[in-house]
Structure formats: structure tokens, C-alpha cells
Amino acid sequence: MTPGRMEAFSDGVLAIVITIMVLELRLPDGSSFSSLRVVWPGLLAYVLSFVFIGIYWTNHHHLLKTVDHVTAGVLWANLDLLFWLSLFPFATRWMAVEHFARAPVVVYGVVLFVAGVAYYILQGVIIASQGEGSQLRAALGRDLKGKASPVIFAAGIVCAFFLPVVVALVLYASVAVMWLVPDRRLEPIIDGRAPAIGD
Numbered sequence: 001m002t003p004g005r006m007e008a009f010s011d012g013v014l015a016i017v018i019t020i021m022v023l024e025l026r027l028p029d030g031s032s033f034s035s036l037r038v039v040w041p042g043l044l045a046y047v048l049s050f051v052f053i054g055i056y057w058t059n060h061h062h063l064l065k066t067v068d069h070v071t072a073g074v075l076w077a078n079l080d081l082l083f084w085l086s087l088f089p090f091a092t093r094w095m096a097v098e099h100f101a102r103a104p105v106v107v108y109g110v111v112l113f114v115a116g117v118a119y120y121i122l123q124g125v126i127i128a129s130q131g132e133g134s135q136l137r138a139a140l141g142r143d144l145k146g147k148a149s150p151v152i153f154a155a156g157i158v159c160a161f162f163l164p165v166v167v168a169l170v171l172y173a174s175v176a177v178m179w180l181v182p183d184r185r186l187e188p189i190i191d192g193r194a195p196a197i198g199d
Contacts, residue, residue, distance in 0.1 A: 003067040006078055007060075013082045014057050020089040021046055021053075026096075042096035045108075048173060049092040052112065055179045056085060056119065066136045067126055077118070077125040084115040105165045106157055112172060113153035120146055149175050 025046055026039050060081075067074065091111045095104040123146065127134045140146070156171035 001070045001075060003064050003070055006070050006075065007064045010060060010064075010078060010082060011057070013086065014053055014060075017086055017088055018050060018053055021049055021092055024089060024093045041099045042093075045092045045096040045100075048169075048176065049088050051176045051180070053085065053088060055176060056081075056115070059119075059179070063123065063126070063136075066139070067129075069129070071125075071129045073125045074122070074129055077122040081115065081118040081122050084111060084118050087111050100165050100169065102160060102165055105168050106160045109153055109157040109160060109168060109172060112175070113150055113157065116150040116153055116175075120150065145178060149178070 024042075026042050028039050088111065091104070091108040095101075095108050098104045123136065123140065123143075127137045127140075130136060152171050152175050156168040159171060160168035
């Protein structure tokens with residue numbers, strides 16, 4: 001399988017995920033602005049999830065531009081990531097319907113955490129498939145954002161158990177803010193300028 005075909009399949013899955021999420025948005029029961037108060041949890045949950053899916057889409061696009069051949073390991077690691085991302089509509093809807101109750105917020109955090117780990121694994125499998133002198137390894141460097149994200153998600157999950165859930169939501173959102181700018185470390189590879197080790 002070519003990287004382009006894998007990317008096209010992944011793009012299709014993410015487009016369906018976003019479509020499902022938006023179709024599950026509840027409409028207000030009235031025509032006044034005050035009727036939006038009833039549906040604001042769904043809108044807020046949708047916006048947060050849309051941002052996360054957008055972050056995964058842009059960074060996944062950049063990531064696959066570093067791949068010149070797809071191994072079986074890369075294929076399965078990519079499917080693992082897509083599986084967890086496909087759970088976003090379920091976790092988002094539950095959190096919205098239950099108005100950010102503790103259990104749905106915890107489950108949402110678990111989906112975020114495992115998706116983050118799956119993305120990290122995908123990077124590792126790609127690096128392993130590229131062998132010694134991997135351009136991706138050089139571009140990622142210490143990958144502090146990649147390592148910090150699951151840690152922050154895990155902290156949010158723990159906070160959701162013992163603190164007001166808004167603390168967990170702030171932690172989840174902080175990761176989104178951290179990743180809103182696409183991963184510029186990969187741009188030299190995409191532009192044909194291989195980075196030096198340690199950049």
C-alpha cells in the first residue's frame with residue numbers, strides 16, 4: 001500500500017467522524033437565543049472534539065509526508081489510531097448529553113489519552129520502518145509535546161475523579177491549545193530540507 005492510499009483512507013475516516021459528531025448535535029427547542037442555553041454542552045463538546053480531530057488530521061498529514069513506503073506495522077499502527085479516533089463521537093455525545101458529568105468526562109479523557117498514545121506509537125513504528133538515520137526521528141528531536149500530551153490527559157483523568165470536572169476539561173483543552181499550530185518540526189522534511197540530528 002502506498003502512503004497516499006493510507007492517507008486517503010485516514011482522511012475519509014476522520015471526515016466521517018466529524019460528520020457523525022455534527023449530526024448528533026441537538027437543535028434548540030425554540031427560536032430564541034435563550035433556547036441555546038439547553039444545548040450549550042453539546043456545542044462546547046463538539047467544538048473541543050472538532051479541534052482535536054483537526055489537530056490529528058493536520059499532524060497526521062504532515063507525518064505521512066515523511067513516509068515513502070508503508071509496512072504492515074505502519075498500516076496496523078495507523079488503524080489503531082483511527083480506531084480510537086472513531087470513538088470521539090461516542091465520547092463527545094455522552095459527555096454532552098450528561099452535561100459534563102464525571103463518568104463521561106473520565107471516558108472522554110481516556111479516549112484522548114489512548115488516541116495520543118496511539119499517535120505516539122504510529123510515529124515510533126514509522127521511525128523503526130525507516131531504519132538508521134530516520135529523517136522523522138531527527139525532525140522530532142526530543143518530542144516534548146508528544147510525550148507531554150498523554151501525561152496531561154492522564155492528569156486530567158485523575159482530576160476528573162477527585163476535583164470538579166472543569167479542572168479536567170481545562171487540562172484537556174490545554175493540550176489542544178498546545179497543538180493548534182501544526183507540527184513545524186516536520187516541515188523541513190516536507191519541503192525537502194532534511195533536519196540535522198537534534199534539531
